[in-house]
Amino acid sequence: MKPAVEAIIEQSVISVAPMEGLTTFPMRLWLSIVSQPQSMTTPFLRVTRAFPEREIPSTFAPELYQLRDVLPYTITPQFISGDPEQFLRAADMLPPSIAPILEINCGCPSPNSLGRLAGSGMLHDAESYGRTIERLSAHLGPGRLAVKMRLGIDSPEEFPVLLAAIASLPLARLTIHGRTRADGYRGHARWPLIQRGAEDAQAPVIASGDVLGIESIKTLFREAPSLKGAMIGRGVLRNPWVFTEIRRGHPTEMSLLTFVNALLCYVLIQELWHSHPQKLITRISSGRIGNPCGTDYGAWEKLTVELTAIVFGVPFVLNHGFGLPSDAVSPVAFGRLKILWAYLRSGLPESFAKASIVRSKSLGQFFERLLEAGRELEKPTLPITHQAEWDSLFAGARG
Ligand SMILES: Cc1cc2nc3c(=O)[nH]c(=O)nc-3n(C[C@H](O)[C@H](O)[C@H](O)COP(=O)(O)O)c2cc1C
Numbered sequence: 001m002k003p004a005v006e007a008i009i010e011q012s013v014i015s016v017a018p019m020e021g022l023t024t025f026p027m028r029l030w031l032s033i034v035s036q037p038q039s040m041t042t043p044f045l046r047v048t049r050a051f052p053e054r055e056i057p058s059t060f061a062p063e064l065y066q067l068r069d070v071l072p073y074t075i076t077p078q079f080i081s082g083d084p085e086q087f088l089r090a091a092d093m094l095p096p097s098i099a100p101i102l103e104i105n106c107g108c109p110s111p112n113s114l115g116r117l118a119g120s121g122m123l124h125d126a127e128s129y130g131r132t133i134e135r136l137s138a139h140l141g142p143g144r145l146a147v148k149m150r151l152g153i154d155s156p157e158e159f160p161v162l163l164a165a166i167a168s169l170p171l172a173r174l175t176i177h178g179r180t181r182a183d184g185y186r187g188h189a190r191w192p193l194i195q196r197g198a199e200d201a202q203a204p205v206i207a208s209g210d211v212l213g214i215e216s217i218k219t220l221f222r223e224a225p226s227l228k229g230a231m232i233g234r235g236v237l238r239n240p241w242v243f244t245e246i247r248r249g250h251p252t253e254m255s256l257l258t259f260v261n262a263l264l265c266y267v268l269i270q271e272l273w274h275s276h277p278q279k280l281i282t283r284i285s286s287g288r289i290g291n292p293c294g295t296d297y298g299a300w301e302k303l304t305v306e307l308t309a310i311v312f313g314v315p316f317v318l319n320h321g322f323g324l325p326s327d328a329v330s331p332v333a334f335g336r337l338k339i340l341w342a343y344l345r346s347g348l349p350e351s352f353a354k355a356s357i358v359r360s361k362s363l364g365q366f367f368e369r370l371l372e373a374g375r376e377l378e379k380p381t382l383p384i385t386h387q388a389e390w391d392s393l394f395a396g397a398r399g
Contacts, residue, residue, distance in 0.1 A: 004250065005221050013229035014217070014246055015039040016236055017208050018078050018105075018148075023236075025062055026273040029284070030266045031236060032073055033293050033303070035243035039073055041231070043146075044105045046081035047090040056093050059277065064098050066281050071290055076146060080105040082118035088139050096144065101172040103146035104136060106372070109181045120150050120181040123162055130165025142170035148208070149174070149280075153181045157192055163197050171203035175231060178209040185234075195224035204228035211235055211388040214245050237343035239384050244294055251385040254295040256374040259382050260318050260367060261304045262293065263329050266340065267363065268307040271333035279310060320371055324364035334363050341366075346390040349383065351376035353390075 015106045016023055016031060019041040022033075028040050042061050045052070056077070058065045063075040077099050081087040091102050106129070108119025115121065122129050147166065154157025158180070166174070176197045178189030189209025198205035207227050211217050213233040220230060235242055241252040254262075269289075272280040283289040286304055292339070293299035301317050309315035316322060338358065345352050352374040360366035373381065 017231035017233035047081040072085040078103040082116035106149040126161040175206040197228035239347040253381040258297040271329040326361040
């Protein structure tokens with residue numbers, strides 16, 4: 001009997017996709033607290049002749065160094081380079097004891113990458129792509145190199161030849177983003193081609209593109225049953241509780257104050273990472289920050305108290321009567337919150353779509369307006385679930 005799709009999903013690795021500028025360490029930490037994904041990949045580190053000089057900066061992935069085995073997810077470092085020599089030079093700075101798997105980015109669509117034959121630029125010629133990946137894989141040894149690729153540069157018709165060039169290699173995993181470079185991030189990822197990759201490649205294949213929640217992941221695994229996992233990219237920003245949704249099999253709901261304090265924790269983690277990274281690392285190492293909170297108000301309250309005490313010197317939680325000072329955090333941390341919000345609001349009820357929230361000039365104003373929007377909710381709980389019809393309005397679909 002064919003296993004039910006739910007059982008296949010349970011046995012698969014559902015992870016956070018790398019997103020440059022977004023899934024840096026503070027976001028990864030917060031996502032782990034929010035909904036405990038099993039595994040994540042760093043955004044790419046651009047490797048050149050001059051960088052990194054002697055060692056990988058520890059801020060790139062503290063999970064590999066000071067926070068080794070402290071947080072409940074595995075982390076795969078990703079590099080991008082148009083020069084295989086430089087990739088290997090940097091790879092030697094991360095021995096297998098530190099990074100059992102190392103990923104090469106063969107998908108970045110930026111003109112800068114393309115021009116340097118890095119990222120999706122590596123896909124310009126299937127033969128040289130195959131040769132380069134084979135060489136890197138041989139140097140690192142079987143089961144160590146992971147590859148993340150797009151379907152091609154201009155057309156998905158390039159994919160079968162690109163796939164054939166690396167299909168027999170003993171890679172740790174092959175992640176296929178079901179779009180071409182020309183697609184950017186628009187249009188629907190071509191899951192049937194990813195299934196073809198999963199049938200032909202020797203390595204476990206992971207799908208990337210358009211996984212947004214329990215319903216889309218079920219459809220993906222029905223259409224591509226040979227997959228060993230899936231990565232969620234923009235979907236984790238639209239609904240950071242998406243891993244809870246997938247585990248439970250239905251969308252999540254929480255109280256407004258749970259949600260608001262979870263967001264406050266996000267901005268405070270960003271603030272701490274920006275201004276006192278060592279303080280944050282010490283608190284994580286001692287187990288005071290990093291425990292799962294999910295949709296549990298009590299757990300978020302405890303974390304909010306811990307973080308406000310460090311950042312403001314006064315422990316408190318946000319509620320309907322409590323305001324924040326207008327210059328509460330640095331513009332960097334506030335900016336990070338606004339970027340997250342641009343995606344997140346597309347997963348919320350309509351009262352949160354107000355432009356006034358986006359236009360808030362300070363953290364205090366932002367949370368005041370958020371609480372105000374929350375008063376318009378019909379039910380005492382706040383549902384968070386992906387709403388496809390809103391993606392074109394916000395949530396980064398245009399990019
Ligand atoms: C802002 C942004 C930055 C990204 N940065 C990276 C990156 O550093 N490395 C990478 O392999 N993919 C990167 N991607 C691609 C994602 O990992 C993922 O493959 C893509 O967004 C498709 O998945 P989605 O439809 O779930 O978002 C990025 C995507 C976005 C939107």
